[in-house]
Amino acid sequence: MTVGVTIRSVLTDCQTGHHNQTSLVKSLTKVYDSMEMEEFFKEFISLVKHFLIVLKREPAVERAMDFVSKFCTSLQLASNAAQPASPSAAEEQDMHPVLLKLFQFLLQSHKANDKAVRFRCCHLINKLLCDMGEEAVIDDELYEKIYECMLTRLRDKFAVVRVHAVLALSRLQNPADPDCPVVKAYLFMLGCDQNFAVRRSVLSSIAASSKTLPSILERTRDAEPSVRKLAYQVLSEKVHIRALTIAQRVKLLHQGLSDRAESVREACSARLLQAWLRTFNGKALDLLNCLDVENSVEICEKMLRIIFKKASAADLSSGFDILSEEILIPLEKLTCENAFYWRCLCEHVRSLGTAEEEQLDKILPNGVVFDQYIRKFVDHMKTGKVIEVRLQQDFVLQQLLGLVGVLDLSDVVARKAIDRLIKDLLLNENVSHSIVKSLLTPYLQLHLDNDQCLISVAEIVSDIREPMTVVESH
Numbered sequence: 175m176t177v178g179v180t181i182r183s184v185l186t187d188c189q190t191g192h193h194n195q196t197s198l199v200k201s202l203t204k205v206y207d208s209m210e211m212e213e214f215f216k217e218f219i220s221l222v223k224h225f226l227i228v229l230k231r232e233p234a235v236e237r238a239m240d241f242v243s244k245f246c247t248s249l250q251l252a253s254n255a256a257q258p259a260s261p262s263a264a265e266e267q268d269m270h271p272v273l274l275k276l277f278q279f280l281l282q283s284h285k286a287n288d289k290a291v292r293f294r295c296c297h298l299i300n301k302l303l304c305d306m307g308e309e310a311v312i313d314d315e316l317y318e319k320i321y322e323c324m325l326t327r328l329r330d331k332f333a334v335v336r337v338h339a340v341l342a343l344s345r346l347q348n349p350a351d352p353d354c355p356v357v358k359a360y361l362f363m364l365g366c367d368q369n370f371a372v373r374r375s376v377l378s379s380i381a382a383s384s385k386t387l388p389s390i391l392e393r394t395r396d397a398e399p400s401v402r403k404l405a406y407q408v409l410s411e412k413v414h415i416r417a418l419t420i421a422q423r424v425k426l427l428h429q430g431l432s433d434r435a436e437s438v439r440e441a442c443s444a445r446l447l448q449a450w451l452r453t454f455n456g457k458a459l460d461l462l463n464c465l466d467v468e469n470s471v472e473i474c475e476k477m478l479r480i481i482f483k484k485a486s487a488a489d490l491s492s493g494f495d496i497l498s499e500e501i502l503i504p505l506e507k508l509t510c511e512n513a514f515y516w517r518c519l520c521e522h523v524r525s526l527g528t529a530e531e532e533q534l535d536k537i538l539p540n541g542v543v544f545d546q547y548i549r550k551f552v553d554h555m556k557t558g559k560v561i562e563v564r565l566q567q568d569f570v571l572q573q574l575l576g577l578v579g580v581l582d583l584s585d586v587v588a589r590k591a592i593d594r595l596i597k598d599l600l601l602n603e604n605v606s607h608s609i610v611k612s613l614l615t616p617y618l619q620l621h622l623d624n625d626q627c628l629i630s631v632a633e634i635v636s637d638i639r640e641p642m643t644v645v646e647s648h
Contacts, residue, residue, distance in 0.1 A: 184201055186395045191237055206272070214272070225294065246302065250270040340376050347381055361389050370400065370401050377393055377404050390412075394429055406426075406442050410449035415449075426472070427477055451481065462474065462514065491537050492536075503541055513569075516617060521579075542587060542588050555567045555571070578616040579616050
């Protein structure tokens with residue numbers, strides 16, 4: 175069998191998928207060892223050219239491109255292993271002549287009139303750079319040439335060429351350099367390229383930094399759902415929650431969990447939210463501390479419902495370990511976040527039905543105890559001029575009153591205690607008018623008779639407008 179046929183047979187076999195590529199690499203390496211380098215490369219590249227003119231992503235051609243890259247880079251790896259080890263060995267290693275000549279051929283061909291050739295050149299350059307490994311070193315001249323040629327291809331009129339030029343440049347970007355031309359090109363293409371496949375390739379390739387983060391966040395509002403989905407995936411993998419402002423975190427959750435596309439909602443809940451949760455070792459309460467609970471109640475409730483669905487009631491109740499023996503959060507530890515979490519958790523466990531009543535009893539006190547707890551909290555509410563503190567206290571009180579709707583009020587004593595509590599709070603001067611709605615909601619649940627409820631409310635209004643006064647007789 176002639177040498178040409180042997181090379182041809184190997185490149186033919188690699189397309190079928192029925193042969194192990196590692197064994198084919200070894201076979202072709204033996205052919206290379208038995209020939210002069212120039213003679214081998216001439217025959218080799220003449221066959222590789224047949225793959226470069228195919229635009230369609232045929233499986234056979236894709237396998238052949240994978241094999242060509244794997245074979246050429248394997249020669250480089252073998253050459254590196256044969257050189258003696260030294261501290262500066264990585265910097266002194268020369269590129270294998272076959273790999274170097276292949277790079278040179280591709281860089282000479284990237285301006286071809288045929289868009290298929292331009293596409294395949296970018297495609298193969300990207301594969302070669304990836305297969306060379308993270309520790310690979312190339313000389314400055316070749317680096318600059320790849321840099322220059324792929325930047326040129328970023329302006330190609332065909333999207334498929336731009337896509338693979340973007341991928342080829344991903345290893346050459348320098349996010350630490352504020353003037354890096356690759357990063358600048360990426361940012362421009364993220365915002366201006368009309369083809370969503372190009373924007374997707376940039377998103378998957380761009381390094382996250384303070385400079386690129388705003389553009390990555392902007393893609394969560396892209397017109398194309400697949401780009402929005404990828405943006406959430408990239409944020410979950412490349413951006414730490416601490417790198418985002420509180421406003422950005424809330425906005426991401428609001429947009430992602432409310433997106434019209436199910437795939438985007440899934441990416442936000444299953445990827446981004448779970449990544450954030452892992453940052454806090456699965457503790458949703460710690461995650462709440464990184465959000466603006468007071469001004470984003472609805473989105474935080476939606477977030478907690480998603481988290482609660484993935485856990486059992488037993489795990490949730492045992493994980494809420496800040497409750498005292500009386501099943502109350504100590505007043506000195508009561509915050510907007512844990513009060514909000516307490517309410518949402520109790521409502522969730524209550525919604526699971528009678529099967530989880532035992533777990534609900536572990537996180538919810540009885541009505542009489544809770545009545546005294548709220549009274550103590552109201553007594554400690556500050557009436558000073560610090561508006562921020564007062565607003566926080568009002569929010570906490572709203573969450574505590576929300577828990578009243580979850581209490582078991584079948585007991586007459588507990589029912590009367592809560593009824594008396596609501597009336598007293600409506601008459602209390604320290605209770606803000608913003609709390610009234612939170613008070614009337616459980617009050618209406620206690621008084622199912624509309625006529626009797628109307629009379630009771632009228633009496634309360636009368637007491638507020640014309641409070642009774644005690645006249646002392648002398």
